[in-house]
Amino acid sequence: LHTSPPSTINMTDESTTNDAADTAPVAPEESATTNEVVDESVVDTTNALSSVAIAAQADDDDAPSPPIHLGQPLPINLAANNLNAPPQPNEFLSLLPPCILPRISKLKSLNEARDAILEEYKVERAALERRYKEKMEPLFVERRGVVCGDFDEAIAKETSAVGVVGGSGEESGAEVAEGEVEDVVSDNDGEEGDEVGDEVVKGIPQFWACAMGHVDVIAELITEEDVDCLDFLTDITSTDSPDGQGFSLTFHFSPNPYFTNTTLTKTYEVPNLLTEDEPILQNVTGTTINWKPGQSLTHKETSKKQRKKSGPQAGQIRTVKKLERTDSFFHFFTPPKMPSLGDIIDEEEADAMEEMFDHDYDIAQAFRGSIIPKAVLWFTGEAMEEDMDGMMDEEMMAEMMEQQQQGGGGFNFGGGGGGAAGDEAGSNPFPPAAPGDGENPECKQN
Numbered sequence: 001l002h003t004s005p006p007s008t009i010n011m012t013d014e015s016t017t018n019d020a021a022d023t024a025p026v027a028p029e030e031s032a033t034t035n036e037v038v039d040e041s042v043v044d045t046t047n048a049l050s051s052v053a054i055a056a057q058a059d060d061d062d063a064p065s066p067p068i069h070l071g072q073p074l075p076i077n078l079a080a081n082n083l084n085a086p087p088q089p090n091e092f093l094s095l096l097p098p099c100i101l102p103r104i105s106k107l108k109s110l111n112e113a114r115d116a117i118l119e120e121y122k123v124e125r126a127a128l129e130r131r132y133k134e135k136m137e138p139l140f141v142e143r144r145g146v147v148c149g150d151f152d153e154a155i156a157k158e159t160s161a162v163g164v165v166g167g168s169g170e171e172s173g174a175e176v177a178e179g180e181v182e183d184v185v186s187d188n189d190g191e192e193g194d195e196v197g198d199e200v201v202k203g204i205p206q207f208w209a210c211a212m213g214h215v216d217v218i219a220e221l222i223t224e225e226d227v228d229c230l231d232f233l234t235d236i237t238s239t240d241s242p243d244g245q246g247f248s249l250t251f252h253f254s255p256n257p258y259f260t261n262t263t264l265t266k267t268y269e270v271p272n273l274l275t276e277d278e279p280i281l282q283n284v285t286g287t288t289i290n291w292k293p294g295q296s297l298t299h300k301e302t303s304k305k306q307r308k309k310s311g312p313q314a315g316q317i318r319t320v321k322k323l324e325r326t327d328s329f330f331h332f333f334t335p336p337k338m339p340s341l342g343d344i345i346d347e348e349e350a351d352a353m354e355e356m357f358d359h360d361y362d363i364a365q366a367f368r369g370s371i372i373p374k375a376v377l378w379f380t381g382e383a384m385e386e387d388m389d390g391m392m393d394e395e396m397m398a399e400m401m402e403q404q405q406q407g408g409g410g411f412n413f414g415g416g417g418g419g420a421a422g423d424e425a426g427s428n429p430f431p432p433a434a435p436g437d438g439e440n441p442e443c444k445q446n
Contacts, residue, residue, distance in 0.1 A: 006255055019178045024104055031040075033380075039209065041411075053238040064270075118433070122244055122274045122275065123243075125244060125274050126274060129240060140372075141236065143376075144234060146204070147204050147234065147235070148202075148203045148234050149202035150203075151348065152203065162355050186228070186289040204379075206231055207375070208230060208233045208235075208236060208371075208375070209222070209226075209227050209230035210379050211371055211375050211376075211378040211379040212329075212371060212378075214381055214383070214384050215371060215377070217359075217362050217363055217366050218366055221329040221332065221363070223297075223326075223327055223328055226297060226330065227330045229258045229297060232253045232254045232258075233251060233252070234252045235252040236251050236252070236371060236372055237249075237372065238367065238372050240273075244273060245269065245272075245273055246268050246269040246282075247267075247268055247270070248265055248266065248267040248268075249266045249364060249368065251264045257294045257295060258291065259290050259291050260290045260292065261289060261290055263287075264287045264289065264333050265286075265287050265333075266284070266286050266287070266333055267284070267286075267331065268281065268284055268361070268364055269283040269284070270282065281361065283338060284335040284360070285335065286332075287333045289330060289333060297326065297330050298325065298330050298331055298334075299323040299324060299325055299330040300326050301321055301322070301323055302321070302322060303319050303320070304319070304320050304321075304322075305317050306318055332360075336353065338353060339353070340422070370383065372376065428440050
């Protein structure tokens with residue numbers, strides 16, 4: 001290893017190095033200082049690497065930001081991934097001493113081995129999740145039947161057999177004696193117990209609309225007109241791809257006056273879905289909604305009369321019709337347009353696109369990870385309380401950590417009382433120093 005000034009690296013080729021070694025052998029009296037020379041060369045090389053890194057960073061800071069060139073796959077975080085830069089030779093490696101390059105190659109081979117193990121993990125995890133989702137599928141099918149009213153009569157008989165919600169034994173008998181359960185059981189004899197006024201209530205009306213309304217990121221999309229249409233929503237299901245690299249959300253509808261589709265599907269291709277890395281969207285596809293005439297919730301037709309000002313038909317009035325976009329949850333099934341290979345957009349457009357895809361993916365994950373597995377808890381609002389409790393716990397913990405860092409109002413590990421000593425102990429988690437010359441006394445047990 002050749003020694004060079006801190007600001008440069010001696011990149012002498014191999015032939016020159018060998019010639020220098022042949023013409024300048026180390027004298028015996030100089031061999032004692034060989035270790036010192038090697039140590040100095042290592043320090044110089046380290047300083048040189050730091051100088052190269054700083055210079056490269058300075059060059060990058062001064063260079064203007066080129067437009068972002070988007071291609072596939074598209075990361076959720078566009079700003080954090082420099083997609084505009086074409087492949088460039090690694091200039092940094094060309095500045096390193098030749099002896100370091102084999103070591104870097106070894107590290108790359110270790111990283112490739114890690115990637116291979118991760119691929120095995122994703123395959124096994126996908127199979128494991130598929131196995132347990134198959135076990136849960138009958139429960140979701142039965143849930144759909146309960147929501148749609150297929151089991152109303154069976155549930156009524158089952159409830160009557162166990163004394164409605166009353167307990168057993170003496171406690172249940174006491175409730176019957178007070179007339180609190182007896183009247184309910186006698187009236188709930190099938191269809192009559194499900195009547196509200198003159199209308200028979202079947203299943204759980206607006207089950208999914210109510211559950212969706214309790215999730216903030218979804219509720220902000222739903223309008224009053226959407227709620228009427230969501231009355232016909234019978235189920236929401238999620239299906240992961242066999243290789244674990246994506247998922248589909250399917251919304252099932254009964255016949256309704258709004259559109260002819262029986263299902264509306266949204267599919268996400270996410271190659272790293274089963275890893276903890278930031279999700280990368282490779283593709284997103286939705287469903288074209290076949291609206292019935294005059295029933296579209298995403299657009300409305302407006303008419304405007306115009307009078308022709310010139311020409312042979314001057315003075316005549318014509319009616320111009322156009323479609324105007326309206327707020328609606330059903331825009332969710334028309335995903336943002338995925339940029340194609342070769343599209344060039346500026347930084348502002350990239351930020352806007354990033355925000356759109358972020359929001360869209362958050363909605364999808366709210367359905368996949370919250371609404372679908374725990375629909376009844378979101379319907380009743382219990383899941384909202386759990387989320388609020390978790391948020392409060394996080395906020396309280398953050399406040400306590402901040403107080404500790406600031407040295408006030410934190411935990412008193414020293415157990416000190418009032419006064420200056422107590423204040424000092426309250427802000428210092430360590431016990432006070434031992435008296436005397438600084439030596440701790442021998443530990444004694446009572």
